[in-house]
Amino acid sequence: MTLRANPYEPIAARLADVVDETPTIRTFVFTPEEPIPFVSGQFVQLCLPGIGEAPFTPSSSPLEPNRLEITILRTGAVTEALHRLEPGAELGIRGPLGKGYPVEKLQGKDILVVGGGVGLAPLRALLYHVFHVRDQLGRIEIKYGSRSPDELLFRRQYDQWSALPGVRFSATVDVPHPQWTGRTGVVTVTSRTVWSSPAAPASCSSS
Amino acid sequence: MHRTPRFLREDDLSALISALPGTRCYQPIEKPTGTDYGTPSSSPPSLRGKRPTSPTKPFFLPSRERVAAFWGSRDLPEIEPFSLVGLRNCDLLSIRYLDHVFLGGVCEDPFYKAHRAAAFLVSVDCSPPQESCFCTAVGGVPYADGGYDLNLTPVAEGYLVVAGTGAGESVLLATAALLTEAKAELLAEGEELRARMVESLSTAARSTPDPQVVAERLGGSEAHASWEPWAGKCVECGACTAVCPTCHCYYIIDSNDAAPGSYTKIRTWDSCLLAEYARMAGMGAKLTPRPRLRSRLANRVLHKYVYSFAQYGMCGCLGCGRCDEACLGAIAIRDVVNAVGASR
Structure with missing residues (x-):
């Protein structure tokens, strides 16, 4: 539930793997350079430099803050760009944000x-x-x-x-x-x- | 704290101002386009004229500010101390409101916090109010009762000066040679000015019911048809949200102004009246929560007059009248509140 002192600053993360789920949905596996501890229901902003940022809730276990999976439908500018990424790509993650489920x-x-x-x-x-x-x-x-x-x-x-x-x-x-x-x-x-x-x-x- | 006002002669105002903390001192200056904040080199500030056209929020929430870099330093902003002279009570209340938003939630905004901590605030009692002013209709008064470092009450030959904080008291100690005891006649003159301003506002301002009554009457009315005529006048320019001292919505964009291929995150003001506000990705029929201008306009007014009470325990409209002056569609928020309230 902790945020960086500057909540606008993205945490650098590497795209470790991409899994096809459906024709339009993929699960992206990210390894952030520092753990992102979250409560289920909280969300993060995925930041693609020069393209923008969009909010997503991780689809992975809150017990694994070092490895975030996010399952994303291709539907707009940020998600189109995400779907073009190959493993190894670097992007930013801001968060966790929101209050999460009680x-x-x-x-x-x-x-x-x-x-x-x-x-x-x-x-x-x-x-x-x-x-x-x-x-x-x-x-x-x-x-x-x-x-x-x-x-x-x-x-x-x-x-x-x-x-x-x-x-x-x-x-x-x-x-x-x-x-x-x-x-x-x-x-x-x-x-x-x-x-x-x-x-x-x-x-x-x-x- | 020295709460008994001291007297400062008009001729000594510049000397007091030069003793204020900070490297810069922003003061109201009369210009052909209206009174606005500036950093005059010699001319004394306009403290007895009209309130500044601009709100004070750009000093705390700049319209464009770098908030992060890919992958920049973790340093938080360092803002040089500055003084802000000539704030009115509505300006001080707007700062109280923004403090709730940016410092009172689950996390503090480090940028707002840094600007806020750097500011030394000098307020002044209003004289005379402007045609568009209606602070008394939303529960305010045209003079400060807190939130300032120093407050000035204009009297015939100078000012009654009072400190509201330790920092303000330090300035009064450093300028003790300029200050004299405020005699009973002067104190009475100050009180009389305040009473006169309240009186003139109450008679000049088109009446608006008590904000709590308005809140009850307007609550849950977003879908009501009585908003429609006002949406017809609104040209969606966003001027009202730009000049509103409490509007604070922002949007974050990536910029590569600094160097090609190197991106920074820039926070810019946003406006809830614009069709693109809160737009989501996708190709559905409803890409924003409020596709109709009518409901966007209703939401802005309801946020001020209804939701702000629940969120922050205060009215979000402070009656400064700046939106009335700025509106290209000649919409006065008081008239909207009265008309929609009357139709319910």
Whole structure:
């Protein structure tokens, strides 16, 4: 949660790896020259000298401040430039900024995490935290949806997450698709009934 | 603290000013375009005329300031001490407001903090108020009750001088030879001036209801149709936010002015009235949170009159009237508040 004395000053970081997630989304792995300790829900500004800066929430674990993963949809000037970068490139990171999720309030609660599309990226940092403290939590239900199967993020991790004790994960796509045998429907609709017994709600909004 | 005013003769004003701390002293100077801050070499400052056209915020939040470099030094800015003479109470209150914004949150802004720490503030009671002034309508008064290092109250043959800080007291000690005891008649003259200014403001200012009442009436009205006529007059020039002493939105751009290929981060003023404000990346239909001018204009007024109370416990409009003077669409914020408030 600490900031540099000058919060506008970028911390130099090297792009260590790039992972293709979907046709338009990549995960970028950064190694900053100093640790960037963050709470899930906090964000950083990625600074590309001469192009600009844009805010992103890390998709990696808050337990690993020396290695930040950020999952980014190609959609504007900064993200177009990011998608052109090769491993080894240097850029700047400012932050962490924002207040983050009030994760201490999750203690002893059932947890429902609902995300859609590239929105699972910032939630993954929260999931890593939730998995880490799952002994202190109730049931953990993760509902994820995307428009089509090829836009689902982090597909190779679903089995791993589902295998964790107390964790249930399910993915849906918005409309039927030839390559999709799972559930269809918009995730906010399919998430309306999750548990038959009422769960104690835990708001995940920052306050 | 020496809170009893001392008397300074008009002829000794320059001597007092030359004893102020800092290498530079900015004072109001009358120009054909209006009164504004400058560093005059000889002429005495205009302390009995109109308040400066510009707000004081550029001294603390320059319109363009380098805030970082790729990959520059970690040194924080060192600002040379300076004195600022002729601030009005609305200027002092605007500094209090900006202190909340830049020093009162989860982190302090090191640049604002450095400018602020370097400044020695000399305020002066208003005489006479300007046509556009309406501080009394938003709960203010045309004379300072704190926030200054020194305050001057103009009387017929000089000024009543009072220190508000230890730094101000030091200046009074160093210039003790210029100061005399302020006799009861002079103190009464100062009080009378203050009362007269409040009186003339209250009769001249088009009435605006109590800001707390306005806040209740305008709360949650951003989508209300009564903003529409005002959006029709607004030409989206951003002059109101530039001259507003409490508007503080900024934008950070990369610049390679220093050397080709070497970039610095420049903080510049932004304006919430501009269509590009808070624009996000992407190709969606709604690239900014407020695509309509009507809601941008409403948001600016609501921030002043409603949200600022919740954020900082004070009204964000100090009644200085600068936006009225600057507006190309002839919009007076008081009229907006009255009209929208009346329609609710």
